[in-house]
Amino acid sequence: MAASSLEVEGLEVVTRAGVPILDDLSFRVAEGQALGIVGESGSGKSVALRATMGLPPAGTSVRAGTVMVGDRRVPAGSVTPAGVAMVFQDSFTSLDPTMRLGSYLAETVARHRGATIAAARSRARELLRDVGMTEPELRMRAFPHQLSGGLRQRAAIALALATDPRYLLCDEPTTALDVTLQARILALLKARQGAAGLGLVFVSHDIAVVSQIADVVAVMYAGRIVEIGPTATVIGSPRHPYAQALVAALPDLDRPGTRFLSIAGTPPDPSEFTAGCRFQARCGHPGTGCDQPLAGLDGRDHRHRSDCLHEDTHPAGRAS
Amino acid sequence: MEGSGWRLLGRRLLQVLPVLGLLLVVVFALQALIPGDPARAIAGPRATEAQVAHVRADLGLDETVTTRFASYVGRLAGGDLGESNRSDVPVTQIIGQRVGVTLSLLLGGLVASVLLAGPAALVLALRPRSRAAWVIERVLSVAINLPSFWVGLMLATVVGLRAGLLPVGGLEPGLGGHLRSYLLPCLTIGISLSPFLARSAATSLREVVASDYVVTARSVGASGTFLFRRHLLRNALPPTVTLLGFQAGALLFGTVIVEQTFALPGLGAEMITAAAQRDFPVVQGLTLVFGLGIIVFNLLADVAVSVLDPRTRTA
Numbered sequence: 001m002a003a004s005s006l007e008v009e010g011l012e013v014v015t016r017a018g019v020p021i022l023d024d025l026s027f028r029v030a031e032g033q034a035l036g037i038v039g040e041s042g043s044g045k046s047v048a049l050r051a052t053m054g055l056p057p058a059g060t061s062v063r064a065g066t067v068m069v070g071d072r073r074v075p076a077g078s079v080t081p082a083g084v085a086m087v088f089q090d091s092f093t094s095l096d097p098t099m100r101l102g103s104y105l106a107e108t109v110a111r112h113r114g115a116t117i118a119a120a121r122s123r124a125r126e127l128l129r130d131v132g133m134t135e136p137e138l139r140m141r142a143f144p145h146q147l148s149g150g151l152r153q154r155a156a157i158a159l160a161l162a163t164d165p166r167y168l169l170c171d172e173p174t175t176a177l178d179v180t181l182q183a184r185i186l187a188l189l190k191a192r193q194g195a196a197g198l199g200l201v202f203v204s205h206d207i208a209v210v211s212q213i214a215d216v217v218a219v220m221y222a223g224r225i226v227e228i229g230p231t232a233t234v235i236g237s238p239r240h241p242y243a244q245a246l247v248a249a250l251p252d253l254d255r256p257g258t259r260f261l262s263i264a265g266t267p268p269d270p271s272e273f274t275a276g277c278r279f280q281a282r283c284g285h286p287g288t289g290c291d292q293p294l295a296g297l298d299g300r301d302h303r304h305r306s307d308c309l310h311e312d313t314h315p316a317g318r319a320s
Numbered sequence: 321m322e323g324s325g326w327r328l329l330g331r332r333l334l335q336v337l338p339v340l341g342l343l344l345v346v347v348f349a350l351q352a353l354i355p356g357d358p359a360r361a362i363a364g365p366r367a368t369e370a371q372v373a374h375v376r377a378d379l380g381l382d383e384t385v386t387t388r389f390a391s392y393v394g395r396l397a398g399g400d401l402g403e404s405n406r407s408d409v410p411v412t413q414i415i416g417q418r419v420g421v422t423l424s425l426l427l428g429g430l431v432a433s434v435l436l437a438g439p440a441a442l443v444l445a446l447r448p449r450s451r452a453a454w455v456i457e458r459v460l461s462v463a464i465n466l467p468s469f470w471v472g473l474m475l476a477t478v479v480g481l482r483a484g485l486l487p488v489g490g491l492e493p494g495l496g497g498h499l500r501s502y503l504l505p506c507l508t509i510g511i512s513l514s515p516f517l518a519r520s521a522a523t524s525l526r527e528v529v530a531s532d533y534v535v536t537a538r539s540v541g542a543s544g545t546f547l548f549r550r551h552l553l554r555n556a557l558p559p560t561v562t563l564l565g566f567q568a569g570a571l572l573f574g575t576v577i578v579e580q581t582f583a584l585p586g587l588g589a590e591m592i593t594a595a596a597q598r599d600f601p602v603v604q605g606l607t608l609v610f611g612l613g614i615i616v617f618n619l620l621a622d623v624a625v626s627v628l629d630p631r632t633r634t635a
Contacts, residue, residue, distance in 0.1 A: 053539050058530050079538060086539045093532040097631055098554040107550070108540045143630040156536070163540050 003030040004070040006084065006167040006199055007300055011065035011076055013044075013051045021047050021060060021270045022223045027201070027299030029216075031166055034193055034200040035299075036214025036231065038207045038246065042267050044223040045203045046089075049169040053086050054079035069167070085165035089172040091152035095144040101128075101155055102140030108162040127158040132188055150181040157188065167199040168192070174209060186213050207246050211235050216302045219243045222268050222278035224296035229304025239306035242279045277308070287313065328633055332622055336615055343611040348392050350604055358600055362405060401608070402601035404594075411605035414590060419609070421491070421586035425509065425575045428502050430564075432510025433517055440514070441521035445529060445556075456518075464515035468574050472508040472581035480504060489583040505578045512574055513567060520563045525556040558625045558632075565621030568614045 006029050013022040022044045029035040037045045051062045054077050065076030067084075074081040088094035096104065105124035109115055115123065121140070128136035131154040144152055153173060160168060170189065174182040190213055193200050204210050210217060210231075217234045219227040219242065227240040238244045245263045265282040268274075275293040280286045287310045297307050351358065359376035360367070367375075376382055380391060395402070401411035440456045447453055480488030491501045528534060529552065537551045576588030583589070587606055594602035626632045 050535075055535050055538055079543070080541055086536075088532060088536055088539075090532065094536040096533040096537060096551050096555070098629060099550070108542075111541055111546075145631050159536070159540055 003032060004166070005030040005033075005068075006070075006201075007068040008048075008052050008076070009066050009068070009300070011048060011051055012063040013047055013056055013060050014063050015060050015270065019270050020063075020223070020273065022051065023273075024296060025065075025223070025225070025299070027218060027225070028302075029167060029199040029201050031199045032193065032197040033216070034190075034202060034214045036210035036217045037201065037203045037220055038205065038210050038217060039220035040205055040267055042222075042269075043220040045220050046171050048220075049086060049171050049201065049203055051076065052081075052169060053084065054081065055086075083164075083166040084169065085160035085163045085167070086169040086171065087153075087157050087160045087173045090176050091144070091149070091156040092176070094156060095152060095159070097144055099143070100140065101142050101144070101147075101158075105140075105158060105162050108159060112163045124158075124162070127161055128155075130161065130192070131155070131158045132184070133158075149177055150184065153177060153181070153185055154188065157185075157192075161192065161196075165198065167201070170200060170202045172204050173202075175204065175206070182209065189213060207235070208250055218297075218299050219246065222273060223270065224278065224294070224307065225299045226279065226297065226308070227306040228297055228299055228302065230302070233304045239304075239311040240279075240308045241283045241285065243306065245284075285310070285313075328626055329623060332619060336619060339615055340612075343608070343615070344393060344396070345389070347604055347608045347611065348389050350607060351600070361598060361600075396608075401605040404602050405599045406597060411601050414602060415587065415605060415609055418585055418587050418590050421579070421584050422575050422588060424498075424502060425505055425578060425584070425586060426571060428506030429509025429513065429571065429574065429578075432506045433513040436510050436514035437517035437521060440518040441525055444518065444522035445525035448526070460515045460518055463511060464519075466512065468508055468512035469577045469581060471511050472505070472578055475504045475508055476581060491584065501582075501584070505582045505584060508578050508581070509571070509574045513571060516563065516567060517560060521556065521560045524559040525552065528552050528555045531555070554628055558629045561621050561624050561628070565618045568617035568621075571617075572610055572613055 007026075008028070009026045011022055011025040012020060014020050025044070025048055027035065027037075027048075037048070039045045047057060047060065050056050051060075051065070052067055054062070056062050056077075062077035067074045067076050067078075067081050069081050069083045072082075102121060102124055105127055106117060106120040109120040109123045109127075110117060113120070113123070124140060125136040128139055133139050133151065133154055139147070139151070139155070144155065147155060153176070157173070168189075173189070174185050177185060186209065189200060189202070192198050200213070202210060202213050207217075214231050217229065217231045218225045219234070219238075219240065221242050227234060227238065227243040234243065235247055238247045242263075245261070249261045249263070263282055268278055268281070274291075276291040277283070277286075277294055280290040283290075289309050292309070294307055297305060357372070359372050359379060359381055362379075363372045363375045373382075380388060383391075399412060401415070403410050404414060440460065443450065443452050443456055476488040480486050486504050487497075487501045488504065491498055533555075534547070534551055537547060542551060572588075575586060576591060578584070579586040579589040580592055587609060591603065591606045591610075593599075594606065
């Protein structure tokens with residue numbers, strides 16, 4: 001393996017009642033690489049990130065899996081593997097309201113570097129500049145509620161970077177922002193990826209956003225990766241009916257006035273997960289064998305593949 | 321930011337003014353609510369009408385209500401709360417001699433309730449499925465319904481009289497004696513206040529533990545006592561401190577009962593004696609002090625919350 005990488009293998013997350021939300025999910029991202037994970041809410045993409053951090057959502061727990069950070073093996077479920085940090089979706093609720101930005105950053109730096117408070121504070125200022133904040137001295141003294149949405153999300157990214165991560169897990173970091181801010185935050189993440197050689201895992205329901213930042217895209221449906229591959233090929237010639245529908249749902253600026261496409265129905269609840277293809281109920285052209293047990297794709301392999309048995313028989317780029 | 325803390329305190333004090341005015345009116349109006357004619361009460365049962373009229377004029381009771389209220393406020397402003405009907409001792413002096421006992425009880429009671437409620441809340445919030453939490457939950461359900469006079473009597477009977485471990489009446493001399501004498505009374509207040517505190521603290525702590533920002537804090541490596549001190553406690557405390565402010569009245573009432581039970585020479589015991597003897601100026605003065613106490617207590621709770629939670633500072 002050329003670059004060092006973050007590898008998650010066989011991740012299994014279950015609810016308190018024992019219902020699996022993720023069964024046997026694996027993915028890999030190399031340093032300096034960006035892996036995008038797309039899927040609608042309930043597909044398990046956020047849960048996958050939280051579980052990787054060892055902080056599964058309330059009411060769920062990590063039952064199996066391993067996390068490899070470089071050549072260090074961490075059992076899945078151990079809290080915050082060193083070298084991995086996470087940016088959360090809603091910076092309004094994810095930053096401690098009682099903490100000044102400067103103290104929060106400096107304490108985090110001090111914890112991870114063993115630095116003195118003075119050194120940690122100067123590193124904190126540097127982090128704020130890195131995420132594009134002007135007047136870092138002023139921002140250091142601010143509480144989260146005194147910052148605008150865009151600045152807060154930058155602060156949240158600075159906080160994640162304060163742990164000197166090699167890999168950054170981003171859970172819909174731009175969803176709560178307007179389009180202009182979205183573009184700025186994406187540019188910022190891309191710049192950090194380039195400058196620091198960060199490996200990014202970027203989760204979003206928005207395939208357009210993911211396509212702007214990711215080198216490799218994994219499409220998740222009902223707890224499984226159903227299609228994976230280099231971003232251009234997945235967007236250009238999706239093979240799985242679900243991925244095709246997602247791509248087709250993208251508004252086309254060249255043909256204004258056309259109706260937005262939507263996929264009929266809703267994704268299954270984890271308690272209704274079956275061993276076979278989980279998309280077949282909503283699929284435009286189910287065929288024979290769709291009930292056969294499927295393993296789900298191994299996301300550590302980035303070659304373009306889909307999980308659909310009939311991927312060769314339906315026309316690319318158009319779902320019903 | 322630091323300057324706005326003082327501005328906030330100033331604004332809160334301004335908000336208190338109307339409440340203060342209302343308190344003065346109510347305390348003044350107590351006169352009218354008390355059965356019987358104060359002039360006749362002072363002059364005695366065998367006084368003639370003329371003597372009663374004389375006393376009435378002496379007290380200024382023949383003036384209009386507004387004039388009397390104005391002169392009452394005027395005397396208050398000069399630090400004059402009148403004199404006791406029984407002893408002619410100034411009411412301010414009576415209060416001065418006894419306020420220390422009541423303040424000690426309040427402070428001790430608060431400390432006791434925090435010491436009792438704190439660990440209980442921690443177990444309830446952080447180990448909700450444990451056996452200890454189950455037991456604590458049951459104990460709280462019972463304790464929340466125990467009247468403080470009964471708790472006081474039980475403590476006095478069992479710990480004080482049967483076991484003879486601690487004094488149950490009056491203040492023993494010396495610092496050690498004082499501390500020993502305050503132990504059971506403060507524990508009584510603590511036991512009656514802590515169930516509310518424990519429940520409230522456990523609820524807000526549970527919310528904070530499940531919050532997004534605590535997940536974030538853990539994701540950047542905060543754990544153990546650091547996580548607790550820096551992220552959990554500061555966020556969980558404000559609702560409990562606010563509740564404590566609301567409990568100010570109950571707390572003061574608690575001291576009245578406890579002082580009576582344990583024969584402590586505080587404001588509450590004096591209030592009961594004065595009321596029984598129809599010593600009106602003392603009752604009026606003490607009512608004013610208790611009212612002021614509740615106002616100050618709430619003000620302190622407000623300030624404490626704004627120190628803990630920066631979001632309330634700009635509001």
